[in-house]
Amino acid sequence: MGYLCDYCREQRSIVFCRSDAASLCLSCDRSVHSANSLSKRHSRTLVCERCHSQPAFVRCIEERISLCQNCDWMGHAGSNVSPAHKKQAVNCYSGCPSASELSAVWSFLLDVGDSTCEQEMSSMIITYPNRPGDCLGAQETSNFRDASVVAEATLFDPKPHNSEKQAGSTSSSMPKICLSGAKGPSEYEDDSFYNEFNMDEVDLNIENYEELFGVALNDPKHLLDDDGIDGLFGTKDMSGSTCLGAYTAEGSSVGGANMIQPACSNAASADSVVSSKTEPNLCYTRQALSFSGLTGESSAGDYQDCGASSSMKIMGEPPWYPPAPEISMPSSSRNDAVMRYMEKKKTRKFEKKVRYESRKARADVRRRVKGRFVKAGETYDYDPLSHTRSC
DNA sequence: GAGAGAACTCCCCCCACATTTAGCC
DNA sequence: TTGGCTAAATGTGGGGGGAGTTCTC
Numbered sequence: 001m002g003y004l005c006d007y008c009r010e011q012r013s014i015v016f017c018r019s020d021a022a023s024l025c026l027s028c029d030r031s032v033h034s035a036n037s038l039s040k041r042h043s044r045t046l047v048c049e050r051c052h053s054q055p056a057f058v059r060c061i062e063e064r065i066s067l068c069q070n071c072d073w074m075g076h077a078g079s080n081v082s083p084a085h086k087k088q089a090v091n092c093y094s095g096c097p098s099a100s101e102l103s104a105v106w107s108f109l110l111d112v113g114d115s116t117c118e119q120e121m122s123s124m125i126i127t128y129p130n131r132p133g134d135c136l137g138a139q140e141t142s143n144f145r146d147a148s149v150v151a152e153a154t155l156f157d158p159k160p161h162n163s164e165k166q167a168g169s170t171s172s173s174m175p176k177i178c179l180s181g182a183k184g185p186s187e188y189e190d191d192s193f194y195n196e197f198n199m200d201e202v203d204l205n206i207e208n209y210e211e212l213f214g215v216a217l218n219d220p221k222h223l224l225d226d227d228g229i230d231g232l233f234g235t236k237d238m239s240g241s242t243c244l245g246a247y248t249a250e251g252s253s254v255g256g257a258n259m260i261q262p263a264c265s266n267a268a269s270a271d272s273v274v275s276s277k278t279e280p281n282l283c284y285t286r287q288a289l290s291f292s293g294l295t296g297e298s299s300a301g302d303y304q305d306c307g308a309s310s311s312m313k314i315m316g317e318p319p320w321y322p323p324a325p326e327i328s329m330p331s332s333s334r335n336d337a338v339m340r341y342m343e344k345k346k347t348r349k350f351e352k353k354v355r356y357e358s359r360k361a362r363a364d365v366r367r368r369v370k371g372r373f374v375k376a377g378e379t380y381d382y383d384p385l386s387h388t389r390s391c
Numbered sequence: 392g393a394g395a396g397a398a399c400t401c402c403c404c405c406c407a408c409a410t411t412t413a414g415c416c
Numbered sequence: 417t418t419g420g421c422t423a424a425a426t427g428t429g430g431g432g433g434g435a436g437t438t439c440t441c
Contacts, residue, residue, distance in 0.1 A: 354427090354428075355426090355427070355428090356409095356410070356411080356426085356427065356428075358409075358410070358428095359408095359409070359410065359411095359426085359427050359428045360427085360428055360429080361428090362407095362408075362409060362410090362428070363407095363408095363427080363428035363429050363430095364428080364429070366406095366407070366408085366428080366429075366430095367407095368406080368407095368429080368430060368431080369406080369431095370405090370406090370430080370431055370432065371405080371406080371429075371430035371431030371432070372404095372405055372406035372407085372429095372430080372431075372432095373405090373406045373407040373408075373428090373429085373430095374406075374407070375406095375407060375408090376407080376408085378407095382430070382431085384429085384430085
């Protein structure tokens with residue numbers, strides 16, 4: 001049993017939201033991030049199953065565990081423990097994906113050729129079934145990032161295509177995308193593949209989570225709040241578009257350019273609104289569905305940045321802290337993260353929409369008396385330009 | 392447990408004036 | 417139909433203060 005959801009504190013945390021620096025269960029994740037358009041942009045991924053405090057960026061097939069960059073490094077590259085473990089990249093996602101969409105995001109963990117893909121997918125999140133045969137071979141493992149290339153090319157090419165062609169020499173044994181629709185590998189060979197992502201067909205019912213992940217939603221906490229203000233509990237609008245994130249691999253033919261785009265990287269998300277506005281996500285939009293991801297050439301920091309590293313750094317955490325056997329993250333740090341999450345939840349509001357920047361620019365330099373504008377030339381007690389008071 | 396008061400939080404309102412919009416010719 | 421002119425409406429941010437909530441005794 002891992003850590004409990006930072007929000008409901010009842011369910012096991014499954015995903016990690018970097019913007020909120022919080023680990024959430026799936027139902028809370030959906031509840032929280034369906035609140036408004038800003039929260040929908042939060043990039044989430046699986047939570048590291050070792051430290052339970054960082055977003056997982058890779059999954060070790062041998063150990064059947066999803067790991068963050070740090071734990072992966074400490075457990076593999078940084079030690080003698082099976083550095084050649086088969087690994088697969090773990091995608092990020094944003095928005096309020098349905099169960100089928102979520103399964104699509106993470107389905108590369110499964111062998112597309114396996115007819116039980118959907119079945120396995122359903123249990124993947126919870127149990128992480130050991131499927132050594134599903135993943136990359138040892139050769140591919142060392143270059144697992146290429147899998148993202150294939151995955152992305154397969155995902156985003158608007159036309160049916162041969163993934164092997166798209167992937168080039170590395171594609172022959174690359175895992176393909178398996179959608180939760182589980183119609184079989186042939187699904188990817190025609191447009192029906194993308195029909196899976198057609199918003200008209202996307203099931204946004206939260207019940208899908210229960211169907212897919214077996215997460216009980218009976219807890220009233222999972223219901224959206226009525227206040228309509230707090231981004232976490234506000235709007236009941238469930239009709240927002242779904243935005244799934246996945247790794248964007250460098251060299252991808254999609255988008256027509258090689259892009260080094262740390263999709264999940266952004267300035268530290270001390271404020272989710274700001275981070276959402278500035279998040280340089282590279283979104284490939286097809287209807288209402290968009291993907292973004294990491295470059296295959298991203299540095300370790302880039303991968304780390306896909307998770308909470310930014311906020312953790314802001315909190316003064318060293319980027320590479322050694323994990324403890326059971327709890328790698330200091331409890332104080334975790335508490336800090338939870339505190340930040342709660343604080344943000346408390347203070348989050350809909351941002352004020354500035355319609356006329358010119359007026360804002362003027363207001364920003366207008367002199368005031370007790371907050372009120374004063375006529376030009378009159379005495380004032382506050383000058384925004386000099387931040388001084390004249391009387 | 393109930394009530395009173397203090398402490399705290401939230402949010403509306405005010406101001407001047409450049410800009411925008413609407414109406415008229 | 418288009419352009420020019422005028423008047424009214426709009427919107428911008430910091431701080432005060434009222435209203436509501438929470439906490440303490």
